[in-house]
Amino acid sequence: MRRILMIVSSAREIQLEGGGTLATGYWSDEVYTPLRLFRAAGVEVRICTVDGRPGIADPFSLEPRFHYPDADRDFLAAIVRSFADDAEGIRFTLHHYTELDLIVSRRIYEALTYADVEHGLARANVEAAAKESWKHDIGFLEALAARPKVSALVPPAQAQLLADKVKRESEEIARVCEHALTHDRALNSPYELASLSDDEILSFDAVFIPGGHGAMVDLADNRDVERVLRLAHSRRHLIALLCHGPAALLSVGDGPDGGWVFDGYRVAAFSNEEEDQAIAGLKRPGWFLESELKNRGVVYDEAPAWVSHVVVDRHLLTAQNQMSDEACAQAVLRKLGVLQGNAA
Template identity: 45%
Template sequence: MPRLLYLVTSAREMRLADGTPHETGYFAEEAAVPYRRFTAAGVDVVVATPDGQQPHADSYGLQPIFHMPDEDEDFLGSITRTFAPDVDDIRLTLRHLTGLGLGASRRIVLALRDTGMPLEEARALVGRAAKEAWRQDRQLADVLAGQDTPLSPADIEAAATAHLDASQAISDGLAAELAAIPGFQDPVALSDMTEDEMASFDAVFVPGGHGPMVDLADNPDVTRLLQILHRKGATIAALCHGPAALLAAGGRDDGEWLFEGFRLTSFTDEEEDQTVAGKLGMSWYLDTALKNAGAVFDDAPSAWVSHVVVDRNLVTGQNPGSSGATADAVLKTLEVL
């Protein structure tokens, strides 16, 4: 059975560009989804934080806007693909995906169907309204309210509320799932690990959230860990802001950064500028830092698209939506998938 070190930030606060404190921690989806997949595959997972302190789930990552039911998310994807003839030309921002009410599209279509409107007609109507909302940066419900439909504003609001309630239920379930993981309540301290203990792992996985930029990016114990695991060819994996840990990797015998010339990805500067912290002003940007360190940066054609890069023993994922695919890529390197 492969052994995997699940290295989670224990940071709870970061400093913005103007020096003000801002809540941080790990991003719930990025911690829960891979952990679930690793344990289901029979991997022996050991949770650690740099100092043995209990990790903190950033409340931002537990907002219901980030936990859309799969059927609603899939339907929204089928709608947004119609916005342009080439999917790569669709520029969807975080606000488009989470702030305009587009996630309720499926439920509004079904409500229209229930009034007797043919399903394809209902889908076409909502698709046109969603495109208008996207182009004009307006709420989908407001766009639909100005059109001739058999639904009242209250009907549309009810569909939107049902979507948000379902999303909140998923978020609450995720928080409960994480709280029930013993390692998240009583993690191992990376700082207490001997070199032999570090070498006993077949892989390390670092989930994101802004926290890794605080306590992993220049951590000497992370340096020890990555040097030891890299020497033995173990899988080194990180997701979203998790690749901040790679900045602590130290150098090779030739003086270059340990991952000089490796293809990798992370949360991009474009994506960062759309987050709450990014809008307030980050003190530094991860994607730029990795490029400056010597990475061959490989991001998706569009922001917020699932994207995973595997180069030799290094596995990296771009954003929260890449959580499942990144975990699967790690399992493949461990030959358990």
């Protein structure tokens, strides 16, 4: 049986630039989704925190808008990739993702194909309306209504019903996620990281560290985190870090050659652009993860904001944001040989 050591933040708040704090914790889906997939694949997961206290889900991460159904989220990501690199420099933002009803794009596409519209034409119409919504900051349903050939087949009232259905499903997924995290025995009775011997740490096939702003608080400068990552690195065991999870790399100092242990590795992590948007209207954290990782010597590998992105460099596997949670977990399972696919 494959074994994963999951290190979860137990931080409750983060200092903001200029003073004050913001309630935080781990990002709910970055723990819930990988944990569910790992266990379903028959992998043993040991959960640790740096102080033995259970972590808490960031309250922000439990909002339904961050729990869209996987099929809708994946379809939207594919749509966004068709126009996100815009020549005019317009960027896809969290506002677009959560507030313009773009998440209903898959349901509209299916309604059009059900109305006997050819698949390619249905996809082209959905992409065009999504781009209109994104570029002019108008609701996706409004952009659809302005396309007579689409609105004749999927009237605005039907489109609204489809959007409402997605929202209801998201609310239910968020409730299930919160309930699962609240009642998970292992998650709420974690081991203290310092209690693990070196031999115990090396008995795990992989180390997995999810994100949330809490990771920037208690995982970025911790000697026990350093010990775990140095040991895993020394044996080339898989090290997987998601979203803000790569902050843990900053705990690790130099190697025997005098250079930083992870100098020159390609790394994905929560970007400065995403950070600016994630806490819009608040003073930002005292430091940004992307900038700190670059300063230490990683080759930062960035995708468009809020799009799933996983990077593998040797035995280091990193993912950019919470949209990458499922892809990251599946990549871990492939690297461990549990799932079919490229494990190189």
